[in-house]
Amino acid sequence: MMHDLNLMVAGPQGSGINFTSDSFAKLMTREGYHVFTNAELFSTIKGEHSYFRVRVCKDMIRSYSKRIDILIPLDAKSVLLHTKELSKDGAIIYENNIDDERHEEIPYKNILQSVATKFGKSLSDLNVMKNTVALAGATRMIGLDKEKLKKVISENFSSRPKIAEMNNSIVDEVYAEFSPKRSFDLEPTTYKKRMLINTTHAVGMGKVAAGLKFQSYYPITPASDESNYLERIMGTYDFVVEQTEDEIAAINMAIAAANTGLRSATSTSGPGFSLMVEALSYAGMTETPVVIFFYQRAGPATGMPTRHEQGDLKYALSAGHGEFPRVVIAPGDHKEAFYDTTEAFNIAETYQLPVIVLLDKAMAMSNYTVDPFDLSKVTIKRGKLILKETSDYLRYRFTDDGISPRSVPGVKGGLVTIAGDEHDEDGHIFTEDADNRIRMMEKRMRKLDSVVRDLPPDMKFKFYGDRDNKKVVLSWGSAKGPILDAMEKVKDVSLLQIRMMEPFPAEEVLKILAGKTIIDVEQNYSGQLADLLKEKTGLSVSSRVVKFNGRPIAYEEMVEVLSKPQPAKREVLNYA
């Protein structure tokens, strides 16, 4: 019996690798398994080598494995590149004969010819369906019901029923004609309803639940998947997604919509965020409740647009000229991304400041199984918003907590006066009075004190494992997955996941980490969170485990490094 099974589909981009791996992942989700996928794509539309991993297990999994059990190469290059990763009792499903005892022979040609004849097509018409032969071969070896596979395929091609029918006919032929040399017996499980989603879906659903009414974006990998998802559902849930001329317009529009009274957001990645920075500072000055979803990818400059990195932590914390309050939160998985999204709007509106939600490429492109969200946990807090007639209104009125009542255009007696220059309580800019400057700076910055005081601890950080463990891993974002998986094996380490980077929960973190051996794990070059820890608490980490080759951390490399009695001062992970 196998505890987990790893399938890889590899080939040129555009050859159907997504379809094959997505269908397999969906099928296994419906069988009740936990599924984790990892997509490695080249920044191109067609032709370059890409691969998808699908890991399946009856227990919860949060990372991909180096080990491949079933390899589906769709071209010769993929055979060469990935056979070395195949386990010794694994299987290769490939159309041509190869000199490897793990090769499973499926009569591709006969099957495709037979289906072609049945549908009055030529063999070459069916070349694009070779991946279905391989997929059915894999599910046959795992012993899955072919009807369930056919249902997934029909759903995938719901707009093209003829194509669905041909693919399903291939499935029938494979199940009839293919006698595998070996089979894969996965530990059985019982069905439980789960979603197969990535973080762009989680954030999208979070925005709908939060009552988002305006989203602006400029196309960029990997962030625009989220906006495109929102575009598909905006007609049903009644909100506007605006594709703008550039990221400068995107953030300015989101800010203006927020100041007009809507829950408003923009989503981007590093290069786009750079263009938004002036307006981020403006949002801080104008006390605008706007939320920026920042999907990190490998930089600097254009970097590796489709590859992963957590290299923008310090940037998100410091971007923007001048000093202004901001909140930066970093979800570590899809479930947190959903709830944090709903909470980000509450924070933005309650404290009237920009909120940055830091995400990354690994989360954006990794589909995995998540229990349906508990919608009763979602709340909406709009702070001091005024929607009814008012009087004696001042947009930037001084208050004890620094938060002014917030009117919007259309409210009688509550004219809104937004100003990016330093301003008086009335939003006018012709006072460069020194005392007013001090009072206004203090008013704005004071809002962070309330954030620190009001937000619950699990919004700021989460602790996993035994509190008494001497060794504590410090980490954030998507690195959490492989760490938690490794901790099932390596019992003498715990994890402190930082979730709120600004304002940093220094007091609580100091309490937890004092006297511990701290191992920092991050997917960037320098270990930016370790620097932040030093700045905020004075604590030093004993080891920085970093990975910056554009690929997320694999399960095995995490186990290996955390198993060391004392990891080196700097450990660079390089599995690709």
Next chain:
Amino acid sequence: MLNVTSPPQKPQSYRTNVEIDWCPGCGDFGILNALVLALQELKIPNENIVLTGGIGCSSKIPHYVNVNTFHTLHGRSLAQAQAVKIANPKLEVISASGDGDGLGIGSAHFVAAGRRNVDLTYILFDNGVYGLTKGQASPTLPYGEMPKSIETENLKFPVNPLFLGLASGFTFVARSYSYNIKHLKETLIRAIKHRGLAMVDVMQPCVTYNDINTKEFYDPRLYDIEKEGWDPVAANEKEYKEKIPQAVLKSLEWGDRIPMGVFIEYQTETYDQKLQKLVPDYGKRNYVMEPIDSSGKPINDVTNLMDSFC
């Protein structure tokens, strides 16, 4: 678009009591006065108007007008104005911008705005220089000119705001003059009443830095194209396509005679009408005033979305 829901406003109710810090004699005063007169005549409730400005002398105008005011960043007046109107189509939105603000740093938004045709009014304060930074050449300064404030003659060709507006798809394109308050006020009223994106390019001297394009320069040159027989109204797409090339030709005139008036006025699909194709309830409901929660719990139920991934 016009939005009248309350009784006539008292005179001066559209002015704030903020002290104006423009130079004495600045063309901006004429624009401010004409705008206030236009708003008084239109009787739009103050709280239903949003005036945005960019950065620069002219972009300070929001502080002098007693309506909702968004003083934005350099170049972003039009970007923010469009979002305000998209967010709440019931508002009357006016966007003010200088020629440097709108056609230099903000030119991407200018072109993109034409593609959307959001129903708002864009006032371009056009004086050929960057006044607030002491008079550098702006995108509308003619080639070869050297007003006293710049160090070398201007080596760049000017952007023609009318031509660019027509090319970008602005559905109302006009030019007026800051010392002709009557014409400017009437033009602003027509622009505000126009359903779609309206631009008024306002010729205005900068008395401090531009000693070429002065009152003495403009007064004898400006003539009203509508008084000379031009009818800018295009009743349908066919007429629009016929009138655009003629309007472009008129926009290119410069020299001894400089045209002003309305060059094109074409009523076509506005952005809010286009959005209804994608979001059927858009504009029928007031997103701003409508609650998104019921006692702190979301009104939107995402159960169906979750099920679509199972």
